[in-house]
Amino acid sequence: MRISTMSMYNQSVASMNRQQSDFADISQKIASGKRVVSIADDPQAMTKAIDVRQSQALNEQFSAARVGVRNNLSQEESLLNSVTDTYSRAKTLLVQAASDSLSDLDRASVASELKGLYQSLEGLANTRDANGQYLFAGYADDTAPFAKDANGSLNYIGSTDVREQQVDSERRMAVGHSGDEIFAAVHPSASYGFQAAQDNQGSLKVGNLAIIDPNHVNFGQKYDISFETNAGQLQYRVNNGQAQDYASPMTLALDGVEVELTGTPTAGDSLSVGRGADLPTNIFKTMENVIAVLDKPAADDASKAQRANQIRSAMQQFDNGLDNVLTKRAELGARLNELDSLDVISGNQTLANAQTTSDLTDLNYVEASAEYSLRIVGLQAAQQTFASMKDMSLFKFL
Template structure:
């Protein structure tokens, strides 16, 4: 068989090109640290790697979403902590104002400080987050959720819905609370409260509500107590029931509870006894009523009794509102704890993705180094062979 000189040249060039391509490939792998640089290197591994990278990107997006939710919840928790301090200070001032030894000018000074707390509370209720959104405005961002109306009282004009954010594959979390839930509602308050009718004309004062039997089948009802006079004897009716003689002071028995009252009522005076959630739950109304009663001098027994009743009602409402804020803060804390747990799970998931990607496409440097040395030897051998063979020619022997 005749082997021509071009054939030998072509074979040697092809061998060197192949060795050069293999050397370039292993050099590129070492430089990039990846076993699979192009999809042609390992189509199946590259396809799996693309799917894993997509899942990893989704996990990273959820992690970024949790950062935003955590920041909003942390800011809400700080605001609620300050709100708790406002309520506690207001309650302290009302306890001070309830003393009979305090003069009317002193109560007016207390009312002045309460006004400052009232304005501060409105500012806290209208707090914005880092994105300029109102923390307690729901979906509404264009106007403050708590504004003063023409009468000078604060109304809630925000949205009652709460924004939610997808923080994991199958978990959406509420971002904050609406202003109605925080400042206008009481979450299932178990505390009993008493509200005296503002039109009462007597000197009746209510005191404590004592729980006697929480297992009473009618425990938890609302009671409307109305006073009347029959043949010179003061009497009262509970929810329109039978008339019962009133004595000063006395404990009015109800279902599982008893109400302590003192002072002399007049016919038509009324009291309402109910759970906190069934009475006034608007904390701004509580402030407004307390400020109004403290600003008004009391000279008669009726005025003094009305002031004492309004102050005691306000203190009960501050207690209920404080419980509500603490409950809300507990919910915020639970969400923050859940975010920490999801961060841990997400971090472990990202590590698993990284490990899977590494197994698929990362380079084994020990094997790659040996392969690199082998390719150098192969390329050098092909080059030396070509150099030697190109000198072989019949013309040298002519």
């Protein structure tokens, strides 16, 4: 069979090109340190490596989300620490104000400091986070969560729904708490307390409130107590029940709870007794009420009774409020601990992903070096073969 000169040349060039391509391929792998540079090198390994990289990208997104959540939770925890200090100071001032040795001027001074604490607490409640969003506003984080109504009372107007963030593939975490949960709520198990109506006109004073039988079948209810006059006799009703005669002092038994009452109420006066969660829980309203009675001189027994009731009720509210804040701080601590655990898991996953990717795509330099030497030899052989064959022509002998 005759082999033409052109065919011989083409075969030699094709052989050199193949050797050159193989040499360039192994050189690129050595330079990059990767065994799989393109999907053609190992389709199965490259597909698995892409899946691992996508998993790692998602893992990094969750890590970034946890950073933002941790910043918000840490800021809230710091704020609640300040709230705790404010509540404690307010309770101390109320204990002082309850003393009979204080004059009206002294109590006005206490009221002045309470006003400062009130303003400080308002600032804490309307704090913004690093992104300029209101920390305690829930979903409505572009509007101050606490605002004053027409009567000058501070009320929560934010959302009761709290933003959540996906911090792991299987975990969504609340970014914080709404202001309603912090400043206008107490734990459902908050202890018993009372609230005397602001417009009471008599000298009714609420004394000791004791839990006698927590296992009573009706224990835990709220009791609304109203007073009326019938044929000149002062009477009271519990939850609009049957009217009963009132005589001071008396101990009122309420299904496992006893309340000491003294003084003389007038018809229309009222008070409520129940768990902390069943009574008014807005700490700002509590402060407004007690500041008002401390600012006003007590000229008669009715004013003194009203002041004493408001102070005792406010102290109970601050106790319940403080317990509530401490509970929320414990929740924040648990979430921060969970974020730390998720970070550890994420770090381990990152190492595992890196190892898997390395096993799939990284280059074995020992094998690559041997192949590199082999490709050099092959390329040189192809070049030398072509150099020898290009002189095999009959025209040289003519």
